[in-house]
Amino acid sequence: QVQLVESGGGLVQAGGSLRLSCTTSGLSFSNYGMGWFRQAPGKEREFVATISRGGDTTYYADSVKGRFTISRDNAKNTVYLQMNSLKAEETAVYYCAAGRAAVPTPTTGMNYWGKGTLVTVSS
Secondary structure (H helix, E strand, O other): OOEEEEEOOEEEEOOOOEEEEEEEEOOOHHHOEEEEEEEOOOOOOEEEEEEOOOOOOEEEOOOOOOOEEEEEEOOOOEEEEEEOOOOHHHOEEEEEEEEOOOOOOOOOOOOEEOOOEEEEEEO
C-alpha cells in the first residue's frame, strides 16, 4: 500500500519560512519523480515544484522561483519543500505527489498523492 505523508505545515507570518516534508512508503522511492502542489481555498490545485528521480532536475512555478526549494533524500524516502518569504496568498493545503516519470514537468501526471498539510500565512 502506497502512502505519502506530508508534515511541517502550520501558521507562519508573511515573510516567514516553513519546511515541508513528505515521507513515503510502499513504493520504490528512488524510481519516482516527486512533486509538490497546492490548493488554496476556493481555487483549483496548482503546480508548485517537481524533482527528478535523482534530484538533479527541478521545475518551479514562476510564482515561487527564487523563494522555494524542492529537494529529496532517497535514503530516507523523503522529499522536502523549503519555503521562504511566504506570502499571505500562498495559504493553501500543500500536497506531495509521486509519479513514474523520471523527470516530471509541471504538466506531468502524478500517480500517487498524499492527503496534504495546511500552510497558513498571516498578513
